[in-house]
Amino acid sequence: MSNNRMNAAQIYRTMVRMRLVDEAFVEAWKDGLVPGEYHSAHGEEGINAGVLAHLNDADTLALDHRNTGPFVGRGIDLEALMLEVLGSDEGIARGMAGHMHIFDPDCNAGADGIVGAGGPLAVGQAIAHTRANPGSVAVTFHGEAAMNQGMMMEAYNMAVAWNLPVVFVCKDNKWGITTYSSDQTAGTPVQRAKGFGLHVETAAGHKVADVHRAAGKLIDRARAGKGPGFLYVTCHRPNGHLEGDPLVGLLRQPKQQLSVWVPELMGGFTNSASGTTGEKVRAMVGVGKRAGRFTRDMALNTRKDPVRRGRSLVGAEAAATIEAQERAEVLAAITAVRARVGNRLGFGVTTGGTR
Ligand SMILES: Cc1ncc(C[n+]2csc(CCOP(=O)(O)OP(=O)(O)O)c2C)c(N)n1
Ligand SMILES: [Mg+2]
Structure with missing residues (x-):
């Protein structure tokens, strides 16, 4: 059983750290330090922290192109992550993964930039859990537009048909790049998930306690062998699809x-x-x-900002302490990383990215 009593301070700390690292990448992208694209998950912290709070070390994660938050939440080495996103050969994948294809065995988590790829990967992880780690779960995060990928249907189907310990977390920001998702999607994500026989819970992504409650139900069920789940969470992501949108x-x-x-x-x-x-x-x-x-x-909407709202969970004073501590730690990592990549060929240019 996961601990369904929420540790508010820990969750707030996790959200703050996710936000700070994400902001650091946004700044680095603007400074021309990130080769290629960067997909910020500003606004998804409540989803990421609320779900991750229920996971054990042996549980696995299949992530998408907005993976900074989940990796940070799983405790990835910040400098190794930053060096990777900046394309350094000192990064966690020697600079070959970029920010979309990171894999960290210590976090039991991997990301894939192919939209929808996390579905079958999580199903594979869940099959492995039933044999090698009974009681562990696989979790995958995907966008609402990813639900139109054929491989996602195969993943939902097999998860239910084989009663696998997997939870699909659908983060709905209403958009797939510049396409309004409901314009190209038959039915709704929840109807579709129910059609496969997935157990469904819903939550508002800007309210981390809501996400935590809903995720706990699904993860507990899956862990107990009662079958896969689908968590549908709305979110407000004001930064658009990618930096420089x-x-x-x-x-x-x-x-x-x-x-x-x-x-x-x-x-x-x-x-x-x-x-x-x-x-x-x-x-x-x-x-x-x-x-x-x-x-x-x-439109910028602070009421829909999970990190800002999260302050009320811990109170202003504790929130300020947590923010200061996290800022100091993240800043130390940023400073170290900038010093290491600053004078290399290809880094330090101020072109505003390479998009
Ligand atoms: C198979 C595949 N098709 C298209 C793309 C280009 N692409 C990257 S993100 C994206 C939109 C995904 O939308 P959604 O799943 O809602 O996630 P969001 O970006 O909104 O978080 C698309 C089409 C891709 N990476 N992979
Ligand atoms: Mg979307």
Whole structure:
């Protein structure tokens, strides 16, 4: 049985550390230190910390492209993680994994940038648990858009058919890059999971206690051999899909960006040879509608920030102490890592990333 009484201070500490490391990567990306993309999980800390609090060392994790939080929550060596994300050969995978394909045997956790790949990986882990580690569970985190990947259906199917100890955690931010997920998804994630016979719990991702409660039920069931679960959690992720997301840039700095975007969009519509005027107008209305949804969903909303809300769980004074302690530890790791990569070829440029 996992401890379903929540250790609020520990959970708040975990969320703060997740946020700080994530922010460090965002800054490093802006400084041109991260080769390729960086997918921030700002806003998913409540989900990650609430679920992880129930896991033992022998439990396993199959993660997606927003894996910084779960690795941090599992206690990954911060410097080894940072060096990896910065592409250093001193990183945890010698700089070959980047931030999307990290594997850390000490954390029993691996990540995969192929959307939906965590499903079958977790099912494989769960099969291994039934043979080698009875009583252990496999957990996978995936986005709502990943549910349209065929391999996820196979994973749900096999998990139920073979009664495997696996919990699928669906983090729904409503978007898959720039596509509104409900526009391309039949039914709802919960209906779909129920259709496979998965035991479903739901939670609000900005309320870590809610996530903790719901995750505990599913993880306990799976651990006891009562079958797989599906945790559906909503979340508010205001940073968009990846760092440098042009739509978020447009939203946060409309004055600078509109002068670039409006002529480009208008030119695209008016110069397009195909389509009648009516079709062009309808396409423009469609873009406007999507922009409206995006604006609503990516607006900064501190009430939906799990870390900020988490302060009330421990009280202002304890929260400030925890924040100061975590800031000092994370800063020490950042300082050490920056010193190690600062003077290398390819690092230290300020191009704003390589996207
Ligand atoms: C198989 C595959 N198809 C497409 C992509 C490109 N891609 C990366 S993230 C992403 C959207 C995923 O959306 P969701 O599952 O909701 O996760 P979120 O990014 O919102 O956290 C896509 C399409 C990919 N990495 N892998
Ligand atoms: Mg999504």
